[in-house]
Structure formats: C-alpha cells, structure tokens
Amino acid sequence: MNFALNQPLAEVFIPDNSKLNQAIERTTHLAIGAHQDDLEIMAAKPILECFQNHNQWFTGVILTDGRGAPRDHFYANYTDEQIRNVRLLEQKKAAVIGEYSSVIMLDYPSHAIKNKNNQVIDDLLVILKSASPKYIYTHNLADKHDTHVATALRVIEAIRLLPKDKRPERLFGCEVWRNLDWLDDKEKILMDLTDHDNLQMALLGVFDSQISGGKRYDLAAMARRVTNATFIESHRLDKSQRLTFAMNLTPIIENDNESISEYILDYIDKFSKEVKNKIDRFQ
Numbered sequence: 001m002n003f004a005l006n007q008p009l010a011e012v013f014i015p016d017n018s019k020l021n022q023a024i025e026r027t028t029h030l031a032i033g034a035h036q037d038d039l040e041i042m043a044a045k046p047i048l049e050c051f052q053n054h055n056q057w058f059t060g061v062i063l064t065d066g067r068g069a070p071r072d073h074f075y076a077n078y079t080d081e082q083i084r085n086v087r088l089l090e091q092k093k094a095a096v097i098g099e100y101s102s103v104i105m106l107d108y109p110s111h112a113i114k115n116k117n118n119q120v121i122d123d124l125l126v127i128l129k130s131a132s133p134k135y136i137y138t139h140n141l142a143d144k145h146d147t148h149v150a151t152a153l154r155v156i157e158a159i160r161l162l163p164k165d166k167r168p169e170r171l172f173g174c175e176v177w178r179n180l181d182w183l184d185d186k187e188k189i190l191m192d193l194t195d196h197d198n199l200q201m202a203l204l205g206v207f208d209s210q211i212s213g214g215k216r217y218d219l220a221a222m223a224r225r226v227t228n229a230t231f232i233e234s235h236r237l238d239k240s241q242r243l244t245f246a247m248n249l250t251p252i253i254e255n256d257n258e259s260i261s262e263y264i265l266d267y268i269d270k271f272s273k274e275v276k277n278k279i280d281r282f283q
Contacts, residue, residue: 002126002130003020003021003024003126003130004126005104005106005123005126006106006119006122006123007106007107007108007119007123009065009107010104010105010106010107010123011088011104011105011107012024012102012103012104012105013091013092013095013102013103013104013105014101014102015092015095015096015099015100015102016099018101020102021130023057023059023101023102024059024101024102024127024130024131025130025131025132026057026101027057027058027059027101027102027131027132027133028050028055028056028057028058028133028134028135029043029046029049029050029056029057029058029059029133029134029135029137030058030059030060030061030127030128030131030133030135030136030137030168031043031046031047031058031059031060031061031136031137031138032060032061032063032124032136032137032138032151032155033060033061033062033063033138033139033151033176034062034063034064034110034113034139034145034147034148034150034151035062035063035064035066035069035147036062036066036087036088036090036091036105036207037090037091037094037204037207037210037217038062038139038148038176039060039062039094039103040094040098040203040204040207040221041175041176041204041217041221042137042139042174042175042176042244043058043060043137043174044191044193044200044203044225044244045137045191045192045193045244046058046135046137047098047100047203048193048195048196048199048200050099050100050101051098051099051196051199052099057100057101058098058099058100058101059100059101059102059103059104059131059133060091060095060100060102060103060104061103061104061105061106061124061127062091062103062104062105062106063106063108063113063120063147063151063154064106064107064108064109064110064113064147065084065105065107065108065109066083066084066086066087066088067080067081067083067084067109068080068109068110069083069087069209069210069213070213070214070215071083071209071213071214072213072214073212073213073214074212074213075209075212075213076213078209083209086209087207087209088105090206090207090208090209091103091105093206094203094206094207097199097202097203097206098199098203104127106120106123108120110147113147113150113151113154114146114147114150116150116153116154116157120154121154121157121158121161124154124155124158125158125161128158128159128162128166128168129162129166132166133168134168134169134170135168135169135170135171135172136155136159136168136170136171136172137172137174137246138151138152138155138171138172138173138174138249139151139152139173139174139176140152140173140174140175140178140180140246140247140249141153141173141247141249141260141263141264142178142180142247142264142267142268143173143176143177143178144177144178145176145177148176148177152173152249153260155171156171156249156252156253156260159171159253160253160256164254167253167254168253169250170248170250171248171249171250171252171253172189172246172247172248172249173246173247173248173249174244174245174246174247175224175244175245175246179224179228179245180245180246180247181228181231181232181245182271183245183247183267183271184267184270184271184274185232187247187248187267187270188232188245188246189245189246189247189248190232190240190243190245191243191244191245191246192240192242192243193225193240193241193242193243193244194229194240194241194242197222197241197242200222200225200242201218201222204217204218204221204222205218222242224244225242225243225244226241226242228242228243228244228245229241229242229243247267249263251263
C-alpha cells in the first residue's frame with residue numbers, strides 16, 4: 001500500500017497499534033473534517049456505530065494543522081506551534097476514547113484548503129484509494145465556516161477523480177457551523193444519538209484547548225442534539241433523545257456533471273418556497 005502524504009508533519013495515529021495497512025484498509029466509515037474536534041461534533045453517529053464493533057471501523061481525517069486556533073485563559077500565551085501540538089494530542093485522545101481505527105492528520109494551513117492546493121487533493125486520493133470506505137462524512141455545503149465548505153469541496157473533487165466503481169456508497173454533509181433543521185423533513189438524514197451520551201461527552205470534552213480557551217463546543221453540540229430531537233416533530237412525542245442531521249451529497253459523486261452550487265441552491269430554494277407557501281396559505 002502506497003501511503004505517502006505530502007506534508008512533512010502529517011501523521012497517522014492508530015490507537016490499537018495495528019499495522020498501518022490494516023488500520024486503513026479495515027475502514028468502513030470515513031469522516032473528513034477541517035479541524036480537530038469537527039469529527040466528534042459532526043460524525044458522532046459513525047463513531048458510535050463502529051465503537052466496540054469489529055466488523056465496522058471508523059477512521060477520521062483532519063485537514064488543517066490547528067495553528068490558527070483562537071485561544072484564551074490557560075492557553076492565551078501559547079504559540080501557534082504549541083497550540084498545534086496540544087490540538088494534535090487532543091485529537092489522539094479522542095481517537096483512543098472512541099476506539100477509532102486511525103486518525104490521519106494532514107497538517108495543512110487553512111489557506112491551503114481554501115486555495116485548492118493540489119497536494120490536499122493528492123493526499124485525499126491516497127486515503128480514499130487505500131481505505132475504500134463504504135460511507136464518507138464531511139461538512140455540509142451550507143456550512144457557515146469558509147474552511148468547512150472548502151473541505152467539503154475538496155472531498156467531492158477527490159472522490160470524483162476515482163473510478164465510479166471505487167467511490168463510496170454514500171456521502172453525507174453534516175452539521176457544525178450551521179445546523180440543518182431548515183432542510184425539508186423528507187430530505188433530512190437523521191442520525192440517532194440516543195445511546196452512549198457519556199461517550200459523546202467524553203469525545204467532546206477532551207478538546208480542552210477549545211473549551212477552556214473560550215468556546216463551549218461540548219455543551220453546544222450536545223444541546224443541539226437534544227434540540228434537534230425535540231423540535232423535529234411538532235405534533236408527535238419525541239422518538240429520540242438526541243439527533244444530528246445530515247444532507248445527502250451522494251448524487252454529487254454519482255454524477256460528475258452535477259453542479260455543486262446548483263445542488264445546494266436547490267435545497268435552499270425548496271426551503272424558500274416552503275416558507276412562502278405557508279405564509280400565503282394563512283395570510
């Protein structure tokens with residue numbers, strides 16, 4: 001297996017110390033996020049599905065290096081290199097807690113993702129060809145964060161370079177910096193997170209540099225999951241205690257001629273029409 005990555009400090013961490021080829025090739029569920037802790041926010045469902053399950057394995061990929069992370073309090077005086085090392089260690093801790101098959105840290109600056117650095121695509125292709133995952137989870141195309149949207153685009157571009165018979169069965173766009181409650185209920189992919197709330201909290205809680213540094217991602221992510229479960233239905237009792245939503249991006253990787261911007265705008269147009277029709281109906 002040729003698994004050469006471009007960045008000199010790129011790293012593959014394997015919690016159970018399996019050989020590299022085994023850890024990558026056994027992957028069934030692959031999540032690709034922009035930053036450390038994105039996986040634990042957006043891809044909790046596949047992490048839980050693979051936890052303690054030796055027939056399914058979760059691998060995470062982090063594109064950026066973490067050097068530009070905001071920091072305060074205990075971490076306020078950390079240099080970019082120090083905060084990068086802390087975030088790297090935190091991501092490894094999450095991989096151990098979640099029993100990931102591996103976590104791959106590509107160590108690019110954010111601008112390399114946003115500026116379509118070809119090395120990013122090359123690295124993603126190496127991972128995709130080696131892992132051949134059935135399912136891929138990444139950011140949704142309506143995310144608020146620039147690097148998240150750029151990450152989703154790089155993932156789509158890399159998948160489209162694969163032969164069609166080597167592409168994943170499904171591609172999901174997940175919630176981080178904008179939730180997906182605005183999607184039509186029929187088009188939401190519901191990811192039930194009712195079980196293992198302790199594990200979910202542990203996965204989020206290891207990212208102390210972000211939490212103590214001034215962003216309570218742990219509380220916010222868990223609160224969103226409860227909110228989604230309650231507010232998805234107005235006239236029925238809750239079926240789940242925690243939910244995250246995802247957008248189906250599979251048609252984009254099945255049809256290379258599908259316009260990515262038009263694909264997401266179609267969802268937004270449906271939402272716009274739904275709002276207008278409801279107002280017109282009762283006005």
